Each structure stands twice: as C-alpha cells, then as structure tokens.
Amino acid sequence: MFGTALRTSFTALRAPLRVPATALASPSLAFTRRYISQDARAKIQQAVSSTPVVLFMKGTPDAPQCGFSRAAVQVLDIHGVPAEKMKTFDVLADSELRQSIKEFSDWPTIPQLYVNGEFVGGCDILLSMHQSGELDDLLVKSGVIPPEEPESSNQTQN
Amino acid sequence: MSTAAKDPRESSPVGPIEQSIRAKLTELLRPSQLEITNDSWQHRHHAPMRAAGGGNGETHFSVNVVSEQFQGKNTMQRHRMIYAALSDEFAAGLHALSLKTKAPTEVQPAAQT
Numbered sequence: 294m295f296g297t298a299l300r301t302s303f304t305a306l307r308a309p310l311r312v313p314a315t316a317l318a319s320p321s322l323a324f325t326r327r328y329i330s331q332d333a334r335a336k337i338q339q340a341v342s343s344t345p346v347v348l349f350m351k352g353t354p355d356a357p358q359c360g361f362s363r364a365a366v367q368v369l370d371i372h373g374v375p376a377e378k379m380k381t382f383d384v385l386a387d388s389e390l391r392q393s394i395k396e397f398s399d400w401p402t403i404p405q406l407y408v409n410g411e412f413v414g415g416c417d418i419l420l421s422m423h424q425s426g427e428l429d430d431l432l433v434k435s436g437v438i439p440p441e442e443p444e445s446s447n448q449t450q451n
Numbered sequence: 452m453s454t455a456a457k458d459p460r461e462s463s464p465v466g467p468i469e470q471s472i473r474a475k476l477t478e479l480l481r482p483s484q485l486e487i488t489n490d491s492w493q494h495r496h497h498a499p500m501r502a503a504g505g506g507n508g509e510t511h512f513s514v515n516v517v518s519e520q521f522q523g524k525n526t527m528q529r530h531r532m533i534y535a536a537l538s539d540e541f542a543a544g545l546h547a548l549s550l551k552t553k554a555p556t557e558v559q560p561a562a563q564t
Binding site for chain 2: 359414421
C-alpha cells in the first residue's frame with residue numbers, strides 16, 4: 294500500500310520508542326545537517342511525483358503518532374481522497390527522510406502535504422484550506438477527486 | 452496575552468525559547484497583536500517527545516499574530532517568514548508551531564478569541 298521509493302522500513306512502525314531523536318537532542322547536529330544530498334533530493338522528488346497526493350507524516354493513517362499528522366489524515370479523508378491516489382510516508386521510520394524532507398520543502402515541521410508534486414503546506418494550512426474550501430478546489434483541479442455534481446440544489450456555486 | 456503554560460498542573464514561568472520567539476517575532480513583524488501559548492505539555496506523550504525524554508517543556512507553541520507585514524502575502528509565505536525567523540529555536544529543540552497569521556484588515560473586531 295505504501296511506496297518503498299524511500300526505502301522506508303515499515304517494520305519499525307510499531308516501535309516508535311526506538312526512533313532516535315537526534316534532531317531534538319543535539320542542536321549542533323541540526324546545523325551540520327543543513328544540506329541535503331543529491332541522492333536524498335532525487336528520492337524525495339521521485340516520491341512526491343509518484344502519486345497525486347503525498348503526505349509526509351508521523352506514523353501511519355491507521356496509527357498516527359502525532360495529533361497534527363492525525364488531523365492532516367482526517368482532513369484528506371473527509372475530502373474523499375481515494376487510497377490509490379495517495380501515499381503516506383512515515384518519517385519516524387526513516388530518520389534520513391525526516392531530516393531531508395524539512396530541507397527539501399524548506400519547512401521545519403511535519404506533516405507536509407504535496408499535491409501533484411507541489412508543496413501545499415503543513416497542518417495549519419491544510420486545516421484553513423479545508424475551512425475556506427480551497428482544499429476542495431485544489432483537489433478537484435488536480436484531478437484527485439471528481440468535481441461535485443450540481444444536483445437539484447446548486448449550493449456549490451458561490 | 453497568554454504567556455504562561457496552560458496546564459493547570461504547572462505554573463512554569465515563561466521559558467527562554469518562548470521569550471526568544473516573542474522577541475524575534477516582535478522585531479520581524481511589529482505585530483499589533485501577538486499571543487504565544489505553550490502547548491508543550493499536551494504533546495509530552497507523543498512518540499517523538501517520548502523518545503526525547505518528554506521534551507524540555509518548550510517544544511510546542513501556538514502563535515496568534517496580527518501584523519501589517521502579512522498584507523498581500525498568502526498563508527504559506529506568512530508561515531515561511533516565521534519559520535525562517537525562528538530557525539535557531541527549531542535547531543534548539545522547538546518542535547512544532549500552530550500558527551494563526553492575519554493582517555489587520557482580516558481581523559474581525561468582534562471575533563477576538
């Protein structure tokens with residue numbers, strides 16, 4: 294169900310305690326890691342282009358490990374993003390990905406949403422786009438979900 | 452202004468990260484409104500925080516800021532401005548921000564929550 298383009302080890306999913314917290318424990322490390330290898334960049338580029346909706350999150354949709362990731366999954370679910378058009382990557386299972394995705398997107402937090410290879414934003418942006426209707430527009434325009442059929446009422450027009 | 456931790460079980464004073472966030476955002480944005488709430492206690496249990504021994508108590512904040520500097524910028528640009536200004540704090544253990552960024556013209560006078 295999940296892509297393996299990033300060599301993500303999903304066997305480690307159920308053992309979040311084993312995840313090293315290097316980025317948190319060592320401020321200096323965060324500075325020395327402020328570049329991202331061409332290899333890592335290429336792999337992420339491939340991942341975000343591989344499917345229309347890509348979510349980098351903590352945990353999995355069934356077992357999110359962070360409230361912000363949980364909220365992102367729920368919002369995408371509300372909009373009916375079909376499973377075959379969406380991939381999630383668990384950054385807790387891949388410490389290299391966890392660091393490099395932040396550099397790749399120039400965005401310091403997880404979750405991160407990509408639609409058709411374009412960075413959309415993090416949890417707050419996703420939620421506000423959900424509330425304003427922009428997310429629905431984006432998903433329809435991107436061909437992820439079908440446009441809402443104007444049935445007897447045309448309340449979708451505004 | 453809510454500057455103290457919200458957890459009734461803790462009455463910790465404003466920590467150095469929060470002070471630093473306030474100072475940097477004040478300088479960058481000259482905000483007409485700036486509320487910073489330390490939500491760290493709510494996240495102590497989640498996996499990355501457990502792995503870090505529960506965090507240092509200054510890992511998660513909500514920031515509600517109103518500034519002229521946001522005029523004409525979209526949400527992502529606004530968030531990037533803040534993230535860029537706080538890169539030192541992220542390197543020092545800050546883990547997540549919940550951001551509400553508005554320009555003064557977008558604030559509805561009655562809806563101050």
